Amino acid sequence: MKSTFTLLLLVALTLNLGCIQTNTVPIKIKLNLEKEYTKSISKNDFWVKNQIEEQSLDVKTDSIIEHYYDITIDIENVGEKDLYIWMMSCSxxxxxxxxxxxxxxxxxxxxxxxxxPELKKIESKSKITIHGTVRKSLKFDYPAKNTVYGEQVKLTKVGLIITDDIYKYKYKDFSEYNLFMEDKSKQNLIWSNGINLLTD
Incomplete structure (x- = not known):
């Protein structure tokens, strides 16, 4: 009886592990920091002025210092089959x-x-690389008066939103893509490694 139970348990565990592996999306996201730099911008700049007003930032100088980071995002297909992902052509x-x-x-x-929306093909064991820029919020360098920020998420990660079957894409037009992007419950996120951008 014990041996039969043990055998059934092992079979169940094996099937369960098989399901977990089957449901794993064979995509690896790698976030790389290429360059870090700052820009001095007048506090009368439209965007800066808007940030100061919206967040009640305490800016005592005529200009502010913004922190920028040039990054690359590698989207790698680690599976055995070619796959497809949707991505906006510009944004x-x-x-x-x-x-x-x-x-x-x-x-x-x-x-x-x-x-x-564009359909991008990633062949098996290959990758595509996206070049972009991120910037740090002004609220840490110019906090509102009497504001103290607690501990923050230390590492920055990016998550790729998967919006369709990566092997058999089904969207027929842009409206279907847009509808899916609006329904957050259907989105599948694949997160990258983390990099530390929360530096003084």
């Missing part, structure tokens, strides 16, 4: 999430002339 950062509230994606161009 690709809309297909990612960041795991904290002090780092934000930044588009140096300021906008997009043409921006549509």
């Amino acid at each position: 690709w950062y809309n297909n990612f999430k960041i795991n904290n509230n002090y780092i934000y994606f930044y588009n140096p161009k300021g906008g997009c002339d043409s921006n549509i």
Whole structure:
């Protein structure tokens, strides 16, 4: 009786482990810091002025110092089959999430002339690399008066939003893609490694 029970238990565990492996998306995300730099910007700049007003920032000088980070994001297919992911042609950062509230994606161009969902193919054992920029929130360098920030999430990670079957994509038009992006319950996130951008 014991041997039969043990055998059934082993079979159940094996099947369960098999399901876990089957459901694992064969995508690896690697976040790399390429360059770190700062910019001095007048506090009368439209965006800066808006941030000061919205967050009640305490800026005592005529300009502020912004922290920027040039990054690359490697999306690697570690599986045995080619796969496909959807990504916006210009605002690709809309297909990612960041795991904290002090780092934000930044588009140096300021906008997009043409921006549509594109299907990107990643062959087996290969990768695509995205070049981008993020910046640090001003609230840490210019906190509102009498404001003390507690401990923050130390490492910055980016999460790729998977919006379709990676092997048999089913979207027929842009409206289906947009509808899926609006339904957060259907999104599958794959997180990258972490890098420390919370430095003084």
